[in-house]
Amino acid sequence: MTMTATALPVFAALRAIDAIRQRFAQRLAEQRETPAIAAELAKAITLLADVDFDAADISHLRASHHPVVSRLKSLAAKKTDDAILSAFLPYLDVLPWRYSYDARADHPGLETRMAWAELIGPIAPFKSEKVCLGLTAIGPRTLYPDHAHPAAETYLVLSGTARWTMNGVTRRQAPGNFILHPSRVVHAMQTGREPLLAVYIWTGEVETLSTYAASSGS
Numbered sequence: 345m346t347m348t349a350t351a352l353p354v355f356a357a358l359r360a361i362d363a364i365r366q367r368f369a370q371r372l373a374e375q376r377e378t379p380a381i382a383a384e385l386a387k388a389i390t391l392l393a394d395v396d397f398d399a400a401d402i403s404h405l406r407a408s409h410h411p412v413v414s415r416l417k418s419l420a421a422k423k424t425d426d427a428i429l430s431a432f433l434p435y436l437d438v439l440p441w442r443y444s445y446d447a448r449a450d451h452p453g454l455e456t457r458m459a460w461a462e463l464i465g466p467i468a469p470f471k472s473e474k475v476c477l478g479l480t481a482i483g484p485r486t487l488y489p490d491h492a493h494p495a496a497e498t499y500l501v502l503s504g505t506a507r508w509t510m511n512g513v514t515r516r517q518a519p520g521n522f523i524l525h526p527s528r529v530v531h532a533m534q535t536g537r538e539p540l541l542a543v544y545i546w547t548g549e550v551e552t553l554s555t556y557a558a559s560s561g562s
């Protein structure tokens with residue numbers, strides 16, 4: 345990447361997606377995940393096989409210059425042998441980050457502290473109506489408040505150990521961990537000193553956006 349880069353190159357997007365697909369297949373083969381997560385990974389692999397990767401809509405690869413990028417500076421110098429993280433790190437500032445929720449008076453500035461960049465989905469460079477795949481970024485010391493969506497969601501943590509809450513249970517999740525949020529189940533994440541970078545994949549009703557839960561004050 346050069347200082348003049350204005351978009352995520354198609355080859356870089358494809359390399360990152362390929363690394364994600366390989367990791368999903370590897371974890372499935374290792375049989376280390378719960379049956380529910382394994383089932384989602386298997387579903388994702390099948391759906392990703394139907395995506396036409398020869399037809400990229402490059403309008404969705406343009407850099408959005410979202411302020412979350414400034415919260416990820418500690419990642420830029422990170423040394424890693426993780427193939428997925430290696431594929432994304434040089435391009436964090438030219439990913440098509442966006443934030444789709446309405447602003448919240450009780451969380452001022454939240455829209456500057458977190459965002460996601462979708463690579464596969466109904467409005468993404470690689471089109472699918474059945475599966476979404478992208479990156480979620482959350483800056484340090486930030487709460488992504490209670491939210492839910494009809495799609496089933498599987499995360500793979502790439503960088504940053506954060507506290508993940510679902511059904512009232514909070515767990516620290518480290519890089520390499522997979523987390524499943526079933527359809528319509530309320531969940532939240534709280535970062536500490538480190539920013540969080542994680543792959544997400546949605547299956548099921550992928551065209552309905554996530555919404556904040558009614559009483560998500562914490």
Ligand SMILES: [Fe+2]
Pocket residue numbers: 491492493497525531554
């Ligand atoms: Fe979610």
